[in-house]
Structures are given as structure tokens and as C-alpha cells.
Amino acid sequence: MRETPYYSYVVGELPEGCKYCVRGEKLVLFVTGVCPRNCFYCPLSPWRRKDVVYANERPVKSVKDIIEEAKIQDARGAGVTGGDPLARLSRTIEYIKALKEEFGKKFHIHLYTTGILADEKALQKLYDAGLDEIRFHPDLFEPNSKFLQREIENMKKAFDFSWDVGGEVPAVPGFGDRIKWFASLLDNMGGRFLNINELEFSETNLRNLLTRGYRPISDESSAIKGSLELGLEILEWGEKNTSLNYHLCTAKLKDAVQLRNRLIRMAKNVARPYMEITEDGTLRFGIAEYEDLEELYELLVEEAGVPEEWLYINWEKKRIEMPVEVAEELADAIEGDVKFYIVEEYPTWDRVEVERIPLN
Numbered sequence: 486m487r488e489t490p491y492y493s494y495v496v497g498e499l500p501e502g503c504k505y506c507v508r509g510e511k512l513v514l515f516v517t518g519v520c521p522r523n524c525f526y527c528p529l530s531p532w533r534r535k536d537v538v539y540a541n542e543r544p545v546k547s548v549k550d551i552i553e554e555a556k557i558q559d560a561r562g563a564g565v566t567g568g569d570p571l572a573r574l575s576r577t578i579e580y581i582k583a584l585k586e587e588f589g590k591k592f593h594i595h596l597y598t599t600g601i602l603a604d605e606k607a608l609q610k611l612y613d614a615g616l617d618e619i620r621f622h623p624d625l626f627e628p629n630s631k632f633l634q635r636e637i638e639n640m641k642k643a644f645d646f647s648w649d650v651g652g653e654v655p656a657v658p659g660f661g662d663r664i665k666w667f668a669s670l671l672d673n674m675g676g677r678f679l680n681i682n683e684l685e686f687s688e689t690n691l692r693n694l695l696t697r698g699y700r701p702i703s704d705e706s707s708a709i710k711g712s713l714e715l716g717l718e719i720l721e722w723g724e725k726n727t728s729l730n731y732h733l734c735t736a737k738l739k740d741a742v743q744l745r746n747r748l749i750r751m752a753k754n755v756a757r758p759y760m761e762i763t764e765d766g767t768l769r770f771g772i773a774e775y776e777d778l779e780e781l782y783e784l785l786v787e788e789a790g791v792p793e794e795w796l797y798i799n800w801e802k803k804r805i806e807m808p809v810e811v812a813e814e815l816a817d818a819i820e821g822d823v824k825f826y827i828v829e830e831y832p833t834w835d836r837v838e839v840e841r842i843p844l845n
């Protein structure tokens with residue numbers, strides 16, 4: 486077992502889909518929130534557990550939105566997720582085909598599924614559409630699961646196709662034996678890898694996790710106590726007892742590496758000339774807020790002498806955007822009700838603001 490430069494751990498080789506993901510090159514394609522299961526650790530918010538489609542943070546109305554988002558990210562592949570994408574199979578097929586058509590065969594696509602709906606016909610369609618890698622997430626953590634047997638039977642069928650078959654499960658403390666059982670099964674079937682995620686809480690699953698006795702490792706982290714340790718134990722065990730490749734994907738990897746790399750790729754494509762790209766991939770620029778934006782614009786151009794190319798009226802956010810230095814100078818020079826700030830935003834579709842510093 487070795488530690489990777491991305492704060493994760495690996496036995497053997499990193500799964501192909503993960504190689505793209507850590508570089509921030511994977512578009513996250515959320516095909517539907519519909520899922521036949523109801524895992525107690527499901528992190529999806531109630532508004533995502535519906536039949537909605539997102540490409541990264543962008544709500545999707547048509548395939549065009551997906552292609553546009555992939556271009557902005559300069560994506561080299563996609564991870565098809567949900568819910569269970571197979572709960573909306575024809576939509577999933579349509580999107581995989583469209584991405585392969587637009588970006589070529591090498592655009593690497595992997596898909597997560599419970600396996601419940603992965604019958605021969607569905608698998609054949611996915612394979613024909615060009616899917617490169619399929620990851621099974623069976624119902625290991627529910628005693629007497631009514632799904633598990635069917636999921637495992639369907640997983641067997643996936644080995645009739647020449648794509649990478651692997652597993653992906655969270656490291657839920659207390660369930661080490663179940664995960665090892667699944668790893669052995671996958672190994673005996675000829676599986677390629679098992680990706681284990683450090684368990685994290687979200688607003689949605691927090692109550693469920695607390696009720697079952699799970700606790701976050703600290704006030705600053707969403708990772709669950711004991712999950713990383715369990716993941717490491719399984720990797721050590723797996724190295725000795727199976728020939729699978731393993732990857733233990735940590736909360737830190739998702740946050741500090743994968744997200745940051747994706748933001749940097751996106752920032753390069755969406756930054757306007759007056760925006761700085763920070764080393765975290767956020768956009769930093771100055772803004773002025775005032776009730777009457779037209780009046781403010783005129784004041785800045787005609788009275789303060791700011792060149793028009795340095796100013797951008799953002800009607801949606803009701804503000805004028807500009808380089809940081811210009812906002813700093815204007816904040817000193819202009820008196821009255823105009824408020825100047827330096828802001829930092831994600832370059833994502835939803836443009837989450839992560840920092841705001843008042844200048845006057």
C-alpha cells in the first residue's frame with residue numbers, strides 16, 4: 486500500500502476513472518436523483534433525490550448544456566452518477582453517446598450503479614454506447630437487504646463485456662467484514678478494482694449517522710471517525726489476500742485536490758479580463774454596489790474617468806465588476822452610498838461567493 490500525492494492510498498494501480506478525477510478532468514454527470522435504494526448514509530439533499538439532471542453544478546435542460554459544461558471544464562471524461570443512472574437508462578445512454586460523439590472515443594466515461602437494474606439488456610446498451618468502466622455499489626450495509634442478491638447476480642453479468650468492472654463503497658465503520666466479503670467476491674469474479682470512499686456527513690445524512698453512533702472527526706471536518714482507519718485496514722488486508730487494485734479516496738482528496746483542480750481548469754475558461762485566478766481556482770475581482778447601476782456606471786466613466794473596458798455591469802447580481810486595484814482606488818475616492826468590495830467566487834455555474842472584503 487502506498488500514499489498518493491493526492492492524500493489518498495492505493496494498492497496496485499489507481500482505477501482509470503480515478504486518474505482523470507484527481508486531475509479535475511472528470512465532468513460529474515448527475516443523470517437522475519431517482520434510486521431504488523434508501524441507504525442511511527445517502528448524502529443527497531432532498532432536492533437532488535428527485536428526477537433532476539446536473540452537469541457539475543449546472544442544471545441540465547438538454548444535451549447541449551452538458552457539452553457546454555464539459556467544454557468549460559476542458560473535461561477529458563465524465564463520471565455518470567445519481568441516484569442510480571440505470572433508473573433512467575435511455576437518458577443515460579443518450580448522454581454517453583452524445584459525449585463520445587462530441588469528444589471522441591478517448592473521452593473516458595465511468596458509471597456508478599447499485600446493480601439492481603443492471604440486467605443483460607441494460608448492460609449491453611451501456612456497452613454499445615461506449616461506457617468504459619462500471620462501478621457497482623451493492624447494498625452491503627443493510628442487514629437482510631432485499632436487493633443484494635440481485636445486485637451481485639447482475640454484477641456477474643457485467644464480466645461478459647470488455648470494460649473495467651469494479652466496486653465502489655463507503656468505508657462504514659463496523660462493516661469491515663462485509664466490505665472484505667465483497668472485495669473477495671469481486672476478486673474471484675475477475676474484478677479490476679475496489680474504490681473505497683472515506684465516509685462523510687452531509688446536511689442530509691447527519692442525523693442518520695449520529696443516531697447510529699457515528700461522529701465527525703472534528704468540528705472542521707465532515708469525515709466520520711474511524712472510516713479512514715477502516716479503509717486502511719481493508720487495503721492492508723486486500724493486499725495480502727486478494728489481487729484486486731484498491732483506492733482509498735479520502736475527504737481531503739475530494740476537497741483539496743479534485744475540486745481545486747476542477748476549479749482551476751474552469752477558471753481559465755470563464756475568467757473575464759478583470760478577474761484574477763487564485764491558486765485555489767477561485768475568481769477574485771472588485772465590485773461596486775449601488776441602487777441605480779446606470780447612474781453609477783456614468784459616474785465611474787464620466788466623473789471618475791474609469792475606462793469602460795475595465796467595467797462590467799452584472800445586472801443579475803446588481804453590481805458593477807472591475808479589477809481589484811480599480812475598486813481599491815475608487816473606494817478611497819468616492820464618497821456616498823456606493824459600497825465597494827473585493828469578492829472571491831467559484832468559477833462554477835452557480836458562482837458561489839466564498840469571500841467578500843468591504844473596502845469602504
Ligand code: SF4
Pocket residue numbers: 520521522523524526527528529567568569599622
Ligand atoms: S445507492 Fe447511492 S444514491 Fe441510492 S440511496 Fe444509496 S447512497 Fe443514495
